[in-house]
Amino acid sequence: MHELSIAQSIAEAVEARAGECNATRVKGVRLKIGEASGIAVDALTFCFEMVASCSPILTDAYLLIDHVPHRAYCPHCTREFAVLNFVVQCPTCGTWSAEVISGNELDILEMEIEPGTQQR
């Protein structure tokens, strides 16, 4: 259930940025979540709704999630491949020297604030 901690971290970061922008209301938040980041997106959405409902600025804010696939780069084949079940073997040459290039993302990209609020 670490999604609750993640949801609280998102709310704190967004509230801080909203404060800087003198925004009185945040309509939504867009995230980038990697496939290998260990986050259960349904649980995160549920927790975020709960956390947001306790914040006057975030009440009813939507959560939009960009999913990033788990991918690696094989230096031998000089090509990328999709990582399945965290196994980092190159499907083409069979070597184990691939480097993970995406899938660990846990980022807040942007937020949408209500018109009329001042952006600094």
Added chain:
Amino acid sequence: MVKVTIAQNILAANDTIAREIRQQMAEYCVRVVNLMSGPGAGKTTLLERTIERLRDSVRIGVIEGDIETAADAERIEATGAQTVQINTRGACHLEAHMIRDALADIDLAKLDLLVIENIGNLVCPATWNLGEELRAVVLSTTEGDDKPAKYPQMFALAQVLIINKLDLLPYVEYNLEKVRRQVLAINPSLRIFEVSCRSGEGLDAWTCWLEGVVHGGER
């Protein structure tokens, strides 16, 4: 509608504190290990045996993370090591701010190595950076030999795996080779130690390596 770019890691606040901890540890020349496992794999027993064996060469301090009770801190304290207990009261993992607060009760000038024993949980602790230099995961032969494939993230992010309770191999269905294959498929550079904290088997290899990390900067 107005869109405002945020572009920051969700855990940026945690990572900032983790960086401060790492810097503080570098100033005191203290190496930090984040020790993780499911409940009951033997983290605390491994620590007891490790502290006993390295008593004359490595000054070890321990931050004990548990949801409730000071039972583990009491066990570690009995070895003479500096110990602080964190009780998360329900939280499933440790976060960097908890470590920062616990460090107020530790005399870093008297340490070579700080071990953070995370909450017994093979999932959530992997996400939080605590300012550690090394992540060590403990598995045990009583947990079943399919755990790395079922909980891959923990193994993908670790540098060291200790497989404990080797003495129980005759009594359990546990295929060591299958476990080695699974973890190395997830993390080919993972260093593996196979030990029994009860019989002492394999512990010298682990403590020798750890001593090398602390005094020789080996990785």
